[in-house]
Amino acid sequence: MTDQERAALENHAEQTRQLEQLLIQRQKWLGDASHELRGPLNAAAMSLNVVTRRDDLPDGVHATLRTAERHLLHMSDLVRDMFDTAKLENDAFELSVTADVPVYEIVEEIAEEFAANREVLSLRSVPDRTITATLDRDRIRQVVRNLVSNAVKYHQADKQATIAVLLHRIDDACFEIVVDDTPNGLGMTKSDLEALESGQPFWRAEAAKTVASGTGLGIQLSRKLVERSGGQLRYDSEFGSGTIATVQLPYSSRPDTDAI
Amino acid sequence: MFGRNKNKFNGDESILLVDDDKGQLDIFATWMIAVRPNAYIRTATNVRQASELIKAHLFSLVISDYSMPHAGAGLEVLRAAIQSGLSESSFIMLSGTTDNLPDSVRLVSKGDLAALELAIEQALR
Numbered sequence: 001m002t003d004q005e006r007a008a009l010e011n012h013a014e015q016t017r018q019l020e021q022l023l024i025q026r027q028k029w030l031g032d033a034s035h036e037l038r039g040p041l042n043a044a045a046m047s048l049n050v051v052t053r054r055d056d057l058p059d060g061v062h063a064t065l066r067t068a069e070r071h072l073l074h075m076s077d078l079v080r081d082m083f084d085t086a087k088l089e090n091d092a093f094e095l096s097v098t099a100d101v102p103v104y105e106i107v108e109e110i111a112e113e114f115a116a117n118r119e120v121l122s123l124r125s126v127p128d129r130t131i132t133a134t135l136d137r138d139r140i141r142q143v144v145r146n147l148v149s150n151a152v153k154y155h156q157a158d159k160q161a162t163i164a165v166l167l168h169r170i171d172d173a174c175f176e177i178v179v180d181d182t183p184n185g186l187g188m189t190k191s192d193l194e195a196l197e198s199g200q201p202f203w204r205a206e207a208a209k210t211v212a213s214g215t216g217l218g219i220q221l222s223r224k225l226v227e228r229s230g231g232q233l234r235y236d237s238e239f240g241s242g243t244i245a246t247v248q249l250p251y252s253s254r255p256d257t258d259a260i
Numbered sequence: 261m262f263g264r265n266k267n268k269f270n271g272d273e274s275i276l277l278v279d280d281d282k283g284q285l286d287i288f289a290t291w292m293i294a295v296r297p298n299a300y301i302r303t304a305t306n307v308r309q310a311s312e313l314i315k316a317h318l319f320s321l322v323i324s325d326y327s328m329p330h331a332g333a334g335l336e337v338l339r340a341a342i343q344s345g346l347s348e349s350s351f352i353m354l355s356g357t358t359d360n361l362p363d364s365v366r367l368v369s370k371g372d373l374a375a376l377e378l379a380i381e382q383a384l385r
Contacts (some may be wrong), residue, residue, distance in 0.1 A: 028331075032331075035327050035370075038370055038371055039281060039284055039370070040284070042284070042370050043281075043283065043284040043287045043288075045371060045373065046287050046291040046373065047287050047290070049291060049294075049373055050287075050290055050291050050294045073371055073373065076370075080369065080371075109378075112378060113375055137367075138367055142369075145375075
């Protein structure tokens with residue numbers, strides 16, 4: 001090897017080191033910025049929550065404060081989703097995979113969380129309690145929470161939500177988590193489903209915009225998180241009836257970097 | 261310091277809240293009093309302060325931020341709690357996501373009040 005070739009190699013190694021440092025810094029910045037932005041939003045929402053727990057507020061005041069609290073929490077979720085999306089798109093995102101996660105616990109936790117929601121008529125969870133998997137527990141919980149949250153929000157105007165969350169084995173390699181909001185769900189048209197599949201962030205079905213606030217980030221983020229985990233997220237839907245969202249995951253999640 | 265029944269500390273429900281932002285921590289403590297009006301609430305703004313309180317007192321529940329200010333500081337509070345005999349199921353970590361967190365520790369996103377209230381209820385059952 002000539003001196004010139006050796007110098008070129010050393011230069012290349014130094015550039016690689018500098019790029020790796022920049023990637024680490026960017027990942028840290030995305031995490032820190034999300035944390036710092038959400039902190040004050042959460043504190044304000046918590047303050048409002050303290051007040052709205054009182055039962056001596058005039059109805060109008062109570063409703064206004066509850067609306068303000070919901071908007072703050074919504075903004076906090078939006079910040080989280082935006083930074084998670086940025087991390088995924090910049091490849092500054094790593095799954096934190098744990099072995100032998102009891103998946104039914106995720107399903108039951110989320111079902112319990114939403115069961116008392118005033119928008120919900122019934123929320124039934126039917127988990128196969130034998131299923132354990134190697135996966136990022138927090139991210140899969142985030143996905144299931146997003147799907148159930150959407151099922152709670154997007155129901156027909158004159159009805160409450162009826163939701164079933166199922167967990168069952170498909171074969172020796174995969175299992176499924178199904179969130180079914182039929183027959184009282186809002187549902188999506190064929191063109192909605194096509195637009196959803198295109199993967200555009202911030203896309204929302206027209207009918208959904210009239211029912212509840214949202215950004216459309218969560219639905220795309222969920223898909224990316226599932227794909228990162230080596231799985232698939234698919235939707236079967238009928239407008240005016242509801243949506244069946246199915247998360248298919250392998251028992252052992254191997255991060256799929258090509259999914260981004 | 262917050263709470264209504266100081267004399268019940270070490271006897272009944274006692275909760276330690278840990279966050280490096282004093283303003284947010286005070287709001288958190290006020291919220292906690294609204295959620296668990298009979299609990300005795302103590303607060304700490306850093307890992308050292310939290311560790312000292314955990315060594316000195318028996319808590320029913322510890323709730324800690326994960327980033328204080330660096331990511332992972334909450335794990336040091338968790339280690340101190342476990343060393344003092346607290347079970348992992350009596351610890352709640354506030355964060356979107358973390359690395360190296362035992363499965364039995366509850367993780368709640370910091371702005372998710374409904375999930376936090378449920379996690380507190382489950383931990384204190």
